[in-house]
Amino acid sequence: MDILTLVGLLAGILIVILAMLANATLLTFLNLPGLAIVLGGTIAVTLVKFRLASVASAFRLAISATFTDRVARPSELILEVSELARVVRKDGILGLESHETDTPFLQKAINLCVDGHAPELVEEALAQEIQQGAERYEVSERVFRGIGESAPAIGMLGTLVGLVQMLNTLDDPSSIGPAMAIALLTTLYGAFLAQLIALPLADKLQLKAEDEQRNQLLIATSMRSIMRGENPRVMTELLSSFVAPEKRQGLIPEREA
Incomplete structure (x- = not known):
């Protein structure tokens, strides 16, 4: 969860509400x-x-992109795909068949490669x-x-x-x-x-x-x-x-x- 987005929204709304409550009630602004x-x-x-x-x-x-989805760090992806490259050099492209990842786009790419499709x-x-x-x-x-x-x-x-x-x-x-x-x-x-x-x-x-x-x-x-x-x-x-x-x-x- 992207907690900073939620914190920022709630903090902004809270600040405005507190300013409203300084010399009045919320009903005054309703x-x-x-x-x-x-x-x-x-x-x-x-x-x-x-x-x-x-x-x-x-x-x-x-809702999904700003509050729930986590975007992987590039450094994490580089380490992961580097490991995939070593597996392929050792076991061939079918060696990726057992690899599981939390990144849907990477999983799709692996599936396309394992299925034997042309690189193009x-x-x-x-x-x-x-x-x-x-x-x-x-x-x-x-x-x-x-x-x-x-x-x-x-x-x-x-x-x-x-x-x-x-x-x-x-x-x-x-x-x-x-x-x-x-x-x-x-x-x-x-x-x-x-x-x-x-x-x-x-x-x-x-x-x-x-x-x-x-x-x-x-x-x-x-x-x-x-x-x-x-x-x-x-x-x-x-x-x-x-x-x-x-x-x-x-x-x-x-x-x-």
């Missing part, structure tokens, strides 16, 4: 008409921009998987960025609605308060939804997509080298470019083996 304007309007605009299937997929991917077909299948995965992340990111763009704008519309209501009822002092509440709180709701939820999740999805694509490229490159029968040490040396220079020290024993 306005159902204003909340309905922001949530309903944002959902409506999102459904206009994107297909329902894309929106549902975006939320599923956001394996490379094409892996490249297609990388492309489709990147597109799914891109659509999900766009959905949340769309929410982040729409929520403040809908909040501003709610503010205008509240101001118009207030100006039309200036002769009735009792109606000024509710109208002003809608005017101010809709902007708050829109900013809250965009800045504390939607846009951070979009940024997290972008980072997860970059990390996953990097790992997939690493695996695809390693499987290409394995199928060509390259020296495991040389392969590890080439793959070390996926790791930051200051973190390559742990790979040196593998290269010297």
Whole structure:
């Protein structure tokens, strides 16, 4: 579980709530008409921009990618594929048949190799998987960025609605308060939804997509080298470019083996 994402979201929400409670109660900031304007309007605009299937997929991917899925470190993958290369040099490609991994993309690559497919077909299948995965992340990111763009704008519309209501009822002092509440709180709701939820999740999805694509490229490159029968040490040396220079020290024993 990506605990930092959950901690960040909860911390941001808690800070805002504590600020609200400094000189008031939560009920002071609860306005159902204003909340309905922001949530309903944002959902409506999102459904206009994107297909329902894309929106549902975006939320599923956001939950799995930002809270539950763990992206393997490149150094861990390099050590694993280096071991696979040594197995292949010793026992042949069928030696990978008994290998089990927690990385689905690597498992798919191993299965394709063990099934005896041509290297060109394996490379094409892996490249297609990388492309489709990147597109799914891109659509999900766009959905949340769309929410982040729409929520403040809908909040501003709610503010205008509240101001118009207030100006039309200036002769009735009792109606000024509710109208002003809608005017101010809709902007708050829109900013809250965009800045504390939607846009951070979009940024997290972008980072997860970059990390996953990097790992997939690493695996695809390693499987290409394995199928060509390259020296495991040389392969590890080439793959070390996926790791930051200051973190390559742990790979040196593998290269010297």
